[in-house]
Amino acid sequence: AQSVTQPDIHITVSEGASLELRCNYSYGATPYLFWYVQSPGQGLQLLLKYFSGDTLVQGIKGFEAEFKRSQSSFNLRKPSVHWSDAAEYFCAVRGGSNYKLTFGKGTLLTVNP
Amino acid sequence: NAGVTQTPKFRILKIGQSMTLQCTQDMNHNYMYWYRQDPGMGLKLIYYSVGAGITDKGEVPNGYNVSRSTTEDFPLRLELAAPSQTSVYFCASRNDQQPQHFGDGTRLSIL
Numbered sequence: 001a002q003s004v005t006q007p008d009i010h011i012t013v014s015e016g017a018s019l020e021l022r023c024n025y026s027y028g029a030t031p032y033l034f035w036y037v038q039s040p041g042q043g044l045q046l047l048l049k050y051f052s053g054d055t056l057v058q059g060i061k062g063f064e065a066e067f068k069r070s071q072s073s074f075n076l077r078k079p080s081v082h083w084s085d086a087a088e089y090f091c092a093v094r095g096g097s098n099y100k101l102t103f104g105k106g107t108l109l110t111v112n113p
Numbered sequence: 114n115a116g117v118t119q120t121p122k123f124r125i126l127k128i129g130q131s132m133t134l135q136c137t138q139d140m141n142h143n144y145m146y147w148y149r150q151d152p153g154m155g156l157k158l159i160y161y162s163v164g165a166g167i168t169d170k171g172e173v174p175n176g177y178n179v180s181r182s183t184t185e186d187f188p189l190r191l192e193l194a195a196p197s198q199t200s201v202y203f204c205a206s207r208n209d210q211q212p213q214h215f216g217d218g219t220r221l222s223i224l
Contacts, residue, residue, distance in 0.1 A: 009153070034212055043203060043215040044156075051210065090155060099144060099163055100171065101213060105155040 002027040002093050006104035013081050014112045021076040021107050023065075023091030033074040034092040034101070035065055044090065050074065061085070086111045115139050119204050119216035126194045126223045134189040134219050136204030142214075144207045145187040147171075147179065149200040150218075156203065162187055194223045 003026040013019055025031055032051050036044040048059025055067040065076045074091060091104045120135045138145065143164045148156040148171075158171030162181040176198060178190040187206075191198060199222050205213040 036215075043217040044205075045215075046212050049212050099161060100158055101146070103155040105153060 002031065002095050002102045004091050004093050004102055004104035006089075006091055006107050008107045009105070010108045010110070012110040012112060015083050016080050019076075019078045019081045019085070019109070021089050021091075021109070023074045023076065023104060024072050025074060025091070025093040026072065027093055027095055029095065030069070032094040033065075033067060034094075035059065035063070035074075035076050036090045036092060037061075038088045038090065038106075040087075047076070047089075081109075081111055083111050083113065085109060117204055117206055117214050117216035119202075119219050121219060122217065123220045124222070126191075126221065128194060128196065128223060130194050131190070131192050132194065134191075134202055134204075134221070136187045136189065136216060137185050138187075138204075138206040138214070139185065140206060140208075140214070141184060142206035142208050142211075143184070144213075145181065146205040146213065147177070147187070147189045148203045148205065149173065149198075150203060151200050159189065159202075196223050199223045 005024045034049045035047040038044050047063050048057050050057050050067045058064050063078050088106045088108045090106045092101050094101045117138045146161045147159040150156050157173045160179040162168045168179050202219045204216045207213045
């Protein structure tokens with residue numbers, strides 16, 4: 001069975017600081033991996049995805065994530081956080097032949113001015 | 114291009130009432146999904162469909178029903194509303210080798 005762990009429930013950073021949100025997954029083969037962002041009262045927006053190939057993937061809004069098979073991780077990074085990045089971030093995994101997406105419980109990001 | 118459209122956006126129900134949450138997509142996607150989101154719990158899959166006429170249970174299907182008579186529509190039915198079904202419901206769709214696209218959600222309270 002596939003699963004996702006986001007170890008950090010809540011992270012606070014200062015505007016302009018760098019950010020890394022952690023995501024660990026469990027799946028027997030190479031998974032499809034996703035990061036979504038959710039602003040208050042909104043739906044989920046895709047930030048980036050990894051299907052295959054280059055393990056460093058670029059997404060929207062200046063985010064990137066790196067797939068590390070040896071660590072079963074897919075951490076999300078941004079070099080300089082903006083106040084508008086305050087939101088909840090969800091990591092998700094789907095097995096190649098599996099129709100279903102499994103989400104982590106999310107990390108809430110607060111950005112201090 | 115509207116994407117995934119959910120209606121209503123908000124609803125308050127009394128215990129025991131029934132209702133249908135509507136979801137429609139205009140992207141000709143084969144796969145459609147219903148999730149519920151509760152605080153601190155992420156998203157839990159209720160039901161999904163891999164094409165018209167085909168549906169299957171997810172993690173938390175009890176108390177819900179779905180149908181998929183067309184590619185575009187995937188309504189979620191609550192037959193006897195219970196307080197435990199108070200949640201935010203999201204519909205999503207995708208095609209092969211694509212990520213899921215989400216609607217804006219339906220916020221449902223059962224009192």
